[in-house]
Amino acid sequence: MIFVTGGSGLIGSYLIPALLGRGLAVRGLYRGAVPRHVPGADRVEWVEGELRDSGVLREALAGVTHVFHCAGLVSYAPQDAELLRRTNVEGTAAVVDACLERPGVRLCHVSSVAALGGLPETATGPELDEKAKWDLGAAHGHYATSKYLSETEVWRGVAEGLSAVIVNPSVVLGATDWTRSSTRLFRYAFDEHSFYTPGSVNFVDVRDVVEAMLRLTLELEVTGERFILSAGALPLVEFFRQAAACFGKKPPTVQVPDWAAEVIWRAEHLRSLATGSRPLITKDTARAGRRPVVYQAAKVQRATGLQFRPVEETIRWACAGLTAPNSQPAGGVVLP
Numbered sequence: 255m256i257f258v259t260g261g262s263g264l265i266g267s268y269l270i271p272a273l274l275g276r277g278l279a280v281r282g283l284y285r286g287a288v289p290r291h292v293p294g295a296d297r298v299e300w301v302e303g304e305l306r307d308s309g310v311l312r313e314a315l316a317g318v319t320h321v322f323h324c325a326g327l328v329s330y331a332p333q334d335a336e337l338l339r340r341t342n343v344e345g346t347a348a349v350v351d352a353c354l355e356r357p358g359v360r361l362c363h364v365s366s367v368a369a370l371g372g373l374p375e376t377a378t379g380p381e382l383d384e385k386a387k388w389d390l391g392a393a394h395g396h397y398a399t400s401k402y403l404s405e406t407e408v409w410r411g412v413a414e415g416l417s418a419v420i421v422n423p424s425v426v427l428g429a430t431d432w433t434r435s436s437t438r439l440f441r442y443a444f445d446e447h448s449f450y451t452p453g454s455v456n457f458v459d460v461r462d463v464v465e466a467m468l469r470l471t472l473e474l475e476v477t478g479e480r481f482i483l484s485a486g487a488l489p490l491v492e493f494f495r496q497a498a499a500c501f502g503k504k505p506p507t508v509q510v511p512d513w514a515a516e517v518i519w520r521a522e523h524l525r526s527l528a529t530g531s532r533p534l535i536t537k538d539t540a541r542a543g544r545r546p547v548v549y550q551a552a553k554v555q556r557a558t559g560l561q562f563r564p565v566e567e568t569i570r571w572a573c574a575g576l577t578a579p580n581s582q583p584a585g586g587v588v589l590p
Contacts, residue, residue: 257318258282259305259349260325261298262289264430264437265364265423269322269464270294276468281314283325305345311352320471321361323349326404328397328435333526335396342400343407350411353418361418362471363408367456367482368398369422373547383550384422384480405480412478419470420480421463424549427568428460429575440576443497443505450494450506451515454487456549459568462560469558481554485562487546496566500573 256273260266261282271293273280281299282289288300303310305325315321327334327341346363353359370386371394388402408418425436432441463483470481491506498505510518525531554560563571 255279255281255299255318257314257321259321259323259345260364261292263324263326264426264428264435264460265463265467266322266324267292267430268428268460269324269467270298272464272468274298276472281318283310283314305341306348308348308351311348312355315352315356315359318356318359321349321353321359322364322467322471323361324364326364326401330395330397331526332396332523333530338396338400339403343403346404347407350407350416350418353416354411354414357415359417360471360477361408361411361416362467363405363418363420364467365405365420365422365480366398366401367422367424367484367549368395369401369405370482370549371398371402380546381548381550382482384482384553409478417477419476419478421467421470421554422480422482422549423463424456424458424482424484426460426463427457427565427572429572432576437572437576439493440497440572443494444501444503444576446498446504448506448508449510450491450508451510452490452512454489454546455493456484456487456547457493457565457568458483458485458551459563459565459571462562466554466558466560469560470554474557476557481557482549482551483554483562484549484551485565485568487548488565493565493569496569497573500570 256278258266258270258273258280261270261284267289270280270282274294274297279299280297281301283305284300284302285304289295292298301310301314303314323346325341325345327338329338350361353361369388370382371388371392373380373382394402405420408420412418427436430437432438462485466481466483470476491509495505551562
């Protein structure tokens with residue numbers, strides 16, 4: 255029996271059918287409503303409960319051999335700092351504790367390249383790998399901090415005897431809900447917005463993320479290691495151009511300069527304080543991509559033999575799998 259958290263999310267919704275395709279029994283945690291959009295959902299044993307509910311987790315892990323912890327919150331809004339801590343840090347701690355109570359259970363934890371801490375000022379090049387050190391003295395966003403702290407919970411579990419691996423994907427691309435996670439980038443291109451920010455973003459195909467997780471967790475004995483999952487970096491404007499071309503839309507043509515982005519995020523911050531709404535742009539998203547970073551994924555390729563799909567191929571595949579949204583969102587500048 256395989257237990258999956260976050261089965262309704264981008265990675266989880268591709269992981270579950272892949273597990274079922276291997277003939278494995280799957281149990282999934284859900285909150286609110288069973289995610290019927292997930293292929294094979296009717297063949298999953300669903301357990302309702304909160305991620306931090308240790309009682310629910312203990313019961314859910316009965317008879318389980320492997321746990322894929324995909325659940326997590328992605329947000330750059332300052333008002334979500336506490337929710338990020340509860341979901342990403344406390345949620346992971348609860349999963350780790352539940353696994354420790356079941357000797358022999360193996361855990362795969364989905365982290366993020368954000369947990370690597372970014373490029374240090376002393377770096378001589380743009381490349382980062384799994385040896386990157388989190389700078390405790392540097393300023394980090396709430397999301398990155400929550401992912402780093404969630405990893406420390408997994409390391410704690412490993413120190414206490416848990417068999418676990420961590421994957422650190424870059425921006426994951428796939429065909430899913432237009433309003434969630436990285437798929438909003440495709441929505442931005444579909445809606446023919448005019449503005450884009452400079453800089454590059456690292457991308458990876460969700461199918462490759464799932465395949466790496468399966469190989470690392472089910473086929474290899476490695477434990478206490480983390481693995482970057484990234485196919486490569488692409489200028490954000492080039493991503494929008496390719497996605498827009500797939501949709502038959504006009505790509506953005508107006509670059510937002512750094513000074514304008516600084517003004518916008520400050521104005522959005524004041525607006526969010528006054529109205530209680532989430533800002534469209536935050537300091538973290540406004541400054542993302544200014545220092546070019548290339549995440550090196552050679553380690554996982556050596557360990558598993560996985561070859562990442564080219565980003566251009568992934569963009570075409572994801573666009574083909576997305577259906578036109580029923581309604582158009584409010585305009586804005588995307589600063590992922």
